[in-house]
Amino acid sequence: MKSDVVIIDNKGKGFNDAVEATKAIAQFKGLNEKDSLHLQLCTEELLSMARSITGEVDASYWVECEDDTFCLNMSTQTVMDKEKRNLLLGAASSRKNEAAKTFLGMLRDAFEEAMLAEADTSNYSVDLDSADFVGKYVEDNEWDRYEQSILRKLADDIKISIKGGQVNISVIKQF
Secondary structure, eight states, X not given: OBOOOEEEOTTSTTHHHHHHHHHHHHHHTTOOHHHHHHHHHHHHHXXXXXXXXXXXXXXXXXXXXXXXXXXXXXXXXXXXXXXXXXXXXXXSSSSSBTTOOSHHHHHHHHHHHHHOOOOOOOOOOOOTTTSOOTTOOOOOOOOOOHHHHHXXXXXXXXXXXXXXXXXXXXXXXXX
16 A cells, blocks of 8 residues: 655645655554554654755655555655765665665766765854844754654664665654
């Protein structure tokens, strides 16, 4: 069984629809409330993690279910750099690119990795004493990996496939 594909954008549109699609599949398959909440939490953390790593989200999300195994899928396009790639692959259970299973896949993966640019880490110096920050939100660009740790505890397997700038993430949970 496969749910409808939900489009999620950077403004948060579709986020609630993705959670509702997950909830509907869980209800249809007869999961108890606790298991349904675990699946919904996996959905929320998957989408949050993807946004934290890639910066912007213009993604497709859907749920596949066979017997008692649920697979939460997200596919997005991003401008890839070495830091993003390492963060994404670090979130995978195997810490490896699932798209690099065959010989040609490994060759393409090695070539793409060699061609990636370094992340732009230029910092702008701001004199905090003279700047007016009262009542303003200061964004912290350092990702704390909170979503990753929750997903690792709840999910049975996390698979990440990267081909160029195309990223596919699958979170597998069996009840």
